[in-house]
Amino acid sequence: MMKITSCPSCGSKKVRRVRRNWTGEFQGQTYTVPGLEFHECLDCSEKIYDREAMRKIEAYSPAFAKTHA
Numbered sequence: 931m932m933k934i935t936s937c938p939s940c941g942s943k944k945v946r947r948v949r950r951n952w953t954g955e956f957q958g959q960t961y962t963v964p965g966l967e968f969h970e971c972l973d974c975s976e977k978i979y980d981r982e983a984m985r986k987i988e989a990y991s992p993a994f995a996k997t998h999a
Contacts, residue, residue, distance in 0.1 A: 932980040937971035944972040963990045
């Protein structure tokens with residue numbers, strides 16, 4: 931697990947690990963990743979995703995959906 935101590939965007943020390951439903955959009959199609967864990971800056975709202983979070987986003991994203999001919 932990644933340990934973030936300051937925000938890469940604003941430098942704030944107010945970065946917290948959160949778990950919540952995350953919503954994304956791909957080509958006009960909205961999708962939700964339930965219970966995604968990531969870091970978020972309380973000052974500027976920057977979100978930082980570790981490898982596990984990115985894999986979970988990819989698993990739900992229609993951009994990575996397999997098509998069958």
